[in-house]
Amino acid sequence: MTNIVIFSCPKVTNKLGCSCSDCFNELKNRTGAYEIYNSFQKLELIGMINCPGCPAETAPERIVSQIRYLDKFNVDKIHFTNCMSLYCAFRYNYQVLIEGKFPRIEIVQGKYEAAALSCVSEPLVQQKM
């Protein structure tokens, strides 16, 4: 059993109204960033967390506390949503932060190609943030 948490970007979920359904679909079908799992592996989505928002300086403590709470369910991997690969300049900082605090948890970055092609219908650059 691999326990998975999805880490999303509130700019995309809140501002663009993304329901994360493309990421859920990839998880279910083991495509995109989830193709690392074979069809025999049992995957369990145990939670969703999101970034407290830009700028990243405000984020670290809340991210750590969210993961600390979820880790009572034994988090194995945290998948960053595909959209973060497109929009988040801080995604590798977050990876270093999380892996430093929770060495047992592996971070999997989302796929840029998937975000660019499907799940973000209207680029954030056209949105008034």
Ligand code: SF4
């Ligand atoms: S820091 Fe990254 S994940 Fe957080 S709101 Fe900004 S772009 Fe999204």
